[in-house]
Amino acid sequence: VAGMLAVPPALFLEGIAKDIFQSGFYLLLAWATIEEVVKYLGAHIVAFRSVCLDKSRCVDEPIDPAIYMITAALGFAALENTLFLLAPIGQGSFTAGLITGNLRFVGAMVLHVVASSSIGLAMGLSFYKSAWAKRIYFLIGLFTSIVLHTLFNVFIILSEGDNVFVVFGGLWIAVLVVLAVFAVYGLQFLLFWRYLRGRRESKIGYRGQGTAFREKEKLTFCFPFQ
Structure with a gap:
């Protein structure tokens, strides 16, 4: 929903940029x-x-920003692709709309996911760092996403589609890289969770109490720009 709500202001600002x-x-x-x-x-x-309202509960793991950014990207791309499909279908050309939809799926949809995940992963890498480090990582992630998005536009639009399969292949390779990063994050989370569980069990055995002893590991996360 957040990504879909971002489409109207994006179209408005893009119209100004075109002028x-x-x-x-x-x-x-x-x-x-x-x-x-x-x-x-x-x-x-x-x-x-x-x-x-409680950001510490919604963003309590390094992978969370990437998940939210990818979700927003999917919503944005879904509505944007729908608007692109309305033009040929509205003119009675269902076949053209079907072809456009397929190209938009393998191209623009993947592009938005890869670009937005660059921001989310950069924020995740700075999860335990200082506020200034978070800002720097965020700017690096934003810069990376803009560069990837611009290169896609340049290769597709300015080259008139001559390099379309090369660009799409590069995008899918980028998707594999993102999935690999997610796998690394998942493994780190599993190991960290097992570590905390082991610490809790060792404290229970050390105290010898009948009731469980709970230790809360408070993880705080602040956004790059509050």
């Missing part, structure tokens, strides 16, 4: 910047500010 830059590389860069920033703001405001 300013008309066409060319700077227009593609502006579009990429607008979409990545708006997607992040949608996830930040809706997922963290409005729905989840």
Whole structure:
């Protein structure tokens, strides 16, 4: 939902950018910047500010920011793809709409996931770091997402689709990298959870009490820009 809510303001700002830059590389860069920033703001405001008042409960693991960002990206891409499909279908060309939908799925959908996951993974890598480190990592993640988005636009639009399969192949390789990072995060979480469980059991045995002794490991997370 957060990603879908980000589509209307993104379209409005992209219209302004088109009036300013008309066409060319700077227009593609502006579009990429607008979409990545708006997607992040949608996830930040809706997922963290409005729905989840206790941020420490919604973001209590390093992988959480990436999950929220990818979810927002999927919502954004779903509504954006739907709007792209309405034009050919509205003109009575169902076949063209079907082809457009398939290309949008293997291209734009994957692009949004990879780009937004760059921001989320960067935030996750700085989970236990200082506030300034979180800001730096966030900016690196945002810069990476904008670069990836811009390169996709350049290769697809300016090359008139000549490199479409090369670009799509690169995107899917990026997806494999993201999945590998998720696997590493999952393994780290499993090992950390087993470590905490072992500590708790050792404390219970040491105290020799009939009731369980609970130790809370408080993990705090602050957003890059409060």
